[in-house]
Amino acid sequence: EDQVTQSPEALRLQEGESSSLNCSYTVSGLRGLFWYRQDPGKGPEFLFTLYSAGEEKEKERLKATLTKKESFLHITAPKPEDSATYLCAVQAGPEAGNMLTFGGGTRLMVKP
Amino acid sequence: DTAVSQTPKYLVTQMGNDKSIKCEQNLGHDTMYWYKQDSKKFLKIMFSYNNKELIINETVPNRFSPKSPDKAHLNLHINSLELGDSAVYFCASSLWGIANEQFFGPGTRLTVL
Numbered sequence: 001e002d003q004v005t006q007s008p009e010a011l012r013l014q015e016g017e018s019s020s021l022n023c024s025y026t027v028s029g030l031r032g033l034f035w036y037r038q039d040p041g042k043g044p045e046f047l048f049t050l051y052s053a054g055e056e057k058e059k060e061r062l063k064a065t066l067t068k069k070e071s072f073l074h075i076t077a078p079k080p081e082d083s084a085t086y087l088c089a090v091q092a093g094p095e096a097g098n099m100l101t102f103g104g105g106t107r108l109m110v111k112p
Numbered sequence: 113d114t115a116v117s118q119t120p121k122y123l124v125t126q127m128g129n130d131k132s133i134k135c136e137q138n139l140g141h142d143t144m145y146w147y148k149q150d151s152k153k154f155l156k157i158m159f160s161y162n163n164k165e166l167i168i169n170e171t172v173p174n175r176f177s178p179k180s181p182d183k184a185h186l187n188l189h190i191n192s193l194e195l196g197d198s199a200v201y202f203c204a205s206s207l208w209g210i211a212n213e214q215f216f217g218p219g220t221r222l223t224v225l
Contacts, residue, residue: 032211043116043202043216044155051211085153091211098143098206099168100214102155 002027002092004103012109013078021073021106023088033071034100035064036087044087078110115139116217118203124223125193133188133220135203143167144186145204145214146178155202161186162208193224 005024013019025033032051036044048057050066057064061082063074073086085107089100116137125131137144146158160168164180175191186203203217 034211034213036216041219043204043218046213046215049211049213087155089155098145098160098162098208098212098214099157099170100155101157105153 002090002101004088004090004101006086006088006103006106008106009104010107010109012111013075015079015110015112016077018074018076018078020075021086021108023071023073023103024069025071025088025090025103026069027090027092027101029092031091033066034089034091035062035071035073036089038085038087038105047086075108078108080110080112083108083110116203116205116215118201118217118220120220121218122221122223124225126225127193127195129193130189130191131193131222132190133201133203133222135186135188135217137184137203137205137215137217139205139215141205141207141215142183143206143208144180144183145206146186146188147202147204147216149200149202149219151199159186159188190222193222195224198222198224 003026007022035047038044048064053068065072085105087105089102143162149155158172159178161180177189180186200219202219204214206212206214
């Protein structure tokens with residue numbers, strides 16, 4: 001069974017204090033690993049897709065990396081507007097259709 | 113120009129009632145999904161439809177019946193609502209294919225009293 005575990009569950013940072021969120025996964029035949037951002041009362045907003053180990057993608061203060069067992073979301077010099085829950089999800093092999101398996105999320109709070 | 117929309121945003125109802133949630137996407141996608149997010153914030157797939165055909169049904173009670181009248185719409189009908197059905201339900205859509213990103217609607221918060 002595909003599993004996704006995110007850590008920490010919650011993270012408090014001061015504005016400008018860089019850190020990383022972790023997403024560990026076990027999946028049969030990874031097709032893609034996704035990062036989403038979710039604000040309170042809203043649907044998840046797509047950030048990145050990573051396809052293979054060694055791949056990296058960047059968007060503003062966010063950088064996502066992928067290994068064979070985990071992914072990291074690095075946040076450089078965060079601002080209060082980066083406060084949100086960050087969700088990691090995996091898409092497995094063809095038998096799973098397009099199904100995404102999500103982790104429990106990391107709730108990030110950035111204080112000014 | 114909302115990409116994935118859901119109605120209603122909030123739904124409060126009594127146990128035993130039947131209710132529906134509607135979803136529409138204007139992205140030209142051919143695959144739509146329903147997810148359930150429980151109180152612990154875990155998002156779990158319920159159904160996946162590709163070109164109006166059911167692809168995935170993840171051990172969801174048969175009180176839940178999705179209906180896809182066309183590729184742009186996927187509605188969720190729930191019979192005999194139970195307390196445990198209280199959650200936020202998200203609709204999503206994507207193009208069918210390897211690792212295509214899914215776009216989510218704003219969610220419907222269902223409260224069963």
